[in-house]
Amino acid sequence: MKVFKYCASGNDFVIFNAGKKANRSELALLLCNRYEGVGADGMIVILPHEKYDFEWEFYNKDGSRAAMCGNGSRAAAHFAYYNNGVGSKMRFLSEAGVIEASVKKSGVEVVLGGARDIKEPFEFGGRVWQHCDTGVPHLVHFCENIEEFDKKTCQILRKKYNANVNFAQIIDDKLMKVRTFERGVEDETLACGTGMGACFYLAYLQKRIKDKVKVVPKSGEQLGFSLKDEKIYFKGKVKCCFEANYYFS
Structure with a gap:
């Protein structure tokens, strides 16, 4: 084959x-x-x-x-x-x-x-989370330092909500860092496109970033995200x- x-x-x-x-x-x-x-x-x-x-x-x-x-x-x-x-x-x-x-x-x-199924933020484990679906469901937490990524918490939330789990750090209004625990892989992955998209969209809704940004996953590569006509573009x-x-x- x-x-x-x-x-x-x-x-x-x-x-x-x-x-x-x-x-x-x-x-x-x-x-x-x-x-x-x-x-x-x-x-x-x-x-x-x-x-x-x-x-x-x-x-x-x-x-x-x-x-x-x-x-x-x-x-x-x-x-x-x-x-x-x-x-x-x-x-x-x-x-x-x-x-x-x-x-x-x-x-x-x-x-x-477009992002959909955006729910009200909730608290779990002393952190605030929000749900957003960008083709698959994601939970997003905006943290002060991306090294706060906690795999044990991710495992619990993944099972509880059947969603991927993301930690996102906003560096400035044109740059973010994201780490993702991905269901199906059942571990942290080096990058998750829909996860970065969910983090980008929720940060944009909160008016914390521009509509065109760079997002850096664990792999270290800079990836482009932009919003046009309520659609998320990923490059x-x-x-x-x-x-x-x-x-x-």
Whole structure:
């Protein structure tokens, strides 16, 4: 089986083409395994679609499905452009809706769409949290120092609210730092596109940042976020690490 290994801001993915939809949870568990498989945070299956440039199936490393993944959507767009001959501006279907993307060399920008399901802030563990859905649900806490990131608290909140958990530090009105505990991976990841998008949008609503900023995840890369017509735009570099044949036993 031919597969491609991609990395987008520290998030890594196994990507391949398939002809039809299927339940590939067991395959995701196998390929995402870092010892016996390819190793990845998630698996992306690119499928043909009559109306859009393509459709995807997205799986977390634990085999669960996810409606959306910001970094994954950038990797999928890069793959479709360089391997499948899709145009540099494209639209593809995810479980969270239609995703718009544009590719220019190694840079990919996607439209995450609008944030929704924004709830009233609440307190937990001596910290204030707020819920925001940017394709998948997120909880956000604005902290004084990003090193306050607390994995134990994240694990509790992830199970209690079935959401990703983010710590965000606002450096100034054009720069933020974000660390994310991601469900499906069940650990901190080097970057989470939808998580950074949720932090950006909530900070903008609080008038603490501009409508165009840089966000730095744990990977250390500076990523671009902007808001246009209530839609969140997310831009950064994508890398195809290698292509390989995976042999099943």
